[in-house]
Amino acid sequence: MRMAAVGLVLLVCGAVAPAYAQYAEPNITFFYPLVTRRPIIERELEFKLNYTKGLDEREIEATAALEFPILPRLQFEIEVPFIVLNPDEGKVVAGFGDLELQAKLQVFKSVQYRALVAFGLEYKLPSGSRSRDLGGEHAIEPFLTAGIALGPFDLIGEVAYEWLLNGDEHPREQEFTARLAIAYPVSRWFTPLLELVTATQTRGPAEDEEGLLHKMQVYLVPGINIRPRPGMTFRAGFQVPLTKAKEFDYQFLSALVVEF
Amino acid sequence: MRRVLWLLQVVLLSIACSAALASAADTPPELALTLDQHRFSPEELRVKANTPFILVLTNKDKEDEEFEIASLRIEQIVSGGKTLQLKMPALKPGAYEFVGEFHEKTAKGRIVAE
Numbered sequence: 001m002r003m004a005a006v007g008l009v010l011l012v013c014g015a016v017a018p019a020y021a022q023y024a025e026p027n028i029t030f031f032y033p034l035v036t037r038r039p040i041i042e043r044e045l046e047f048k049l050n051y052t053k054g055l056d057e058r059e060i061e062a063t064a065a066l067e068f069p070i071l072p073r074l075q076f077e078i079e080v081p082f083i084v085l086n087p088d089e090g091k092v093v094a095g096f097g098d099l100e101l102q103a104k105l106q107v108f109k110s111v112q113y114r115a116l117v118a119f120g121l122e123y124k125l126p127s128g129s130r131s132r133d134l135g136g137e138h139a140i141e142p143f144l145t146a147g148i149a150l151g152p153f154d155l156i157g158e159v160a161y162e163w164l165l166n167g168d169e170h171p172r173e174q175e176f177t178a179r180l181a182i183a184y185p186v187s188r189w190f191t192p193l194l195e196l197v198t199a200t201q202t203r204g205p206a207e208d209e210e211g212l213l214h215k216m217q218v219y220l221v222p223g224i225n226i227r228p229r230p231g232m233t234f235r236a237g238f239q240v241p242l243t244k245a246k247e248f249d250y251q252f253l254s255a256l257v258v259e260f
Numbered sequence: 261m262r263r264v265l266w267l268l269q270v271v272l273l274s275i276a277c278s279a280a281l282a283s284a285a286d287t288p289p290e291l292a293l294t295l296d297q298h299r300f301s302p303e304e305l306r307v308k309a310n311t312p313f314i315l316v317l318t319n320k321d322k323e324d325e326e327f328e329i330a331s332l333r334i335e336q337i338v339s340g341g342k343t344l345q346l347k348m349p350a351l352k353p354g355a356y357e358f359v360g361e362f363h364e365k366t367a368k369g370r371i372v373a374e
Contacts, residue, residue: 023314023347026327029335112312112349114333149333188330230326230361 025111030147030154031191033181034223034237034253037158039118039145041075041106042067048255054248057087057133061097073109077102083134097128098135114149126166138166156181173204181221188227195221197239199247215245223253231259288312288347295327295338296320298363309353309373318343326361329371335361 029040048063065079081097104120121142128135143160157180164173176199183193197219201212223237236254241247291313294301298321307313319325319338327336332351338344351373360367 023345026334026336026346026348028333030333111332111334111347154333185330188328230364 025109028109028111028114028116030116030149030156031181031183031185031193031225032233032235032255032257033156033179033183033193033195034221034235034255035197035239036156036179036181036195037104037120037143037145037160038156039104039106039116039147041069041073041104041118043069043075043260045258045260046255047258048253050254051252052248053250055246056089057085059086060084073106075104075106077104081128081135083128085133087133093132093134095129095132095134098137099125099127101125108146115147117144117146119144122160136166137164139164152184154183154185174202175204176200176202183225190227191225193223193225193237195223195237197221212245212247216243217245217247218242219246221253233257288314290314290316290345292316292318293369294318294320295325295360295367298325298360298366300358300360300367300369303369305369305371307348307351307371307373310350312350313348315346315348316343317346323362325363325367327358328361329356329358331356 027041030038032038044067046063046065046067048061048065050059050061050063052059052061061081061083063079063081065077067075067077069075077100079100079102081100082095083097084092084094086092100122102120102122104118106116106118108115108117110116119142121140124137124139124141126136126138128137130136139162141160141162143158145156145158147154147156149155158178160177160179162173162175162177177197179195179197181193181195183191185191197217199217199219201214204213219239219241221237221239223235226234228234234254234256236252239251239253241249288311289308291305291307293305293315295318305315317327317336317338319340319342322340324337324339327338328334332349336344336346351371353373356371356373358369358371
């Protein structure tokens, strides 16, 4: 008798549940920050071009990235950088840098509150030549990112922690990064944005060239998003240090995103 | 004691069942929106404010379209020849412009929540 009652209840509840399964929640989207990761599941091709005025070198990095969802809430990304390094002393070197693989899982979506949360893991392969200063880092970086629309503003925040794994060659560096991006979409075609980035090396060489261990680096990144045509977004901006602890003097960041 | 436990189970299951049935009864209203020859029909949808609804979006065109409500940050690809049933949030009173981003000149309209 008892089993029959339980069975009946489960049958009724089971019949009701699929009625909801047929409805999909629409996707939520936010602007494209320049350095902060978005909590959005994307299907895009991205072409980045960055110029860095370093402390003792100038660097141009051109990157192609493919972002593809394999499930509605799970996305994979592969990123291939090509680097041209022009040191103040020595010859110009060029070549492929470290290949990056990333998995991102969206764990929360609220259309009602226009909010998203995702976490992920980035894996850096030491494909770049370490002897030529083109990379050679083997690292993992878990991250958590969240975004919300508050009135006319979009806010995206991210925290990440990077571990260098090839500690025999490098000191086992670890770095905590926190980023906050805010944007005001003026129109569907133009969005100015501002990002605040902090990075703190929590473990690494005590006396390296920049002396960054346990010092918080703070950067400001003003920038823009422009949509030249549907499904395409161009973003650009400058990353400038606000603290004496810094990895570079300034950085110009740009990217063209093509949705497909 | 067994009898009490049995009664408790029946009560809990009844509550769960009632909740499920109540939810079913509260299934939000459905509103149809069709895209044909890169135009939405109807171009204005009226919904009850502060009440979620289901938007049944049909793309009769061959090409994919991206349905976008910028003020709600909603962007949804609707493949050509497909129908989507979208769970829309409760909207505050007001007008919410939408477009088909790939054919924005013709594919546009608005949802009025009142």
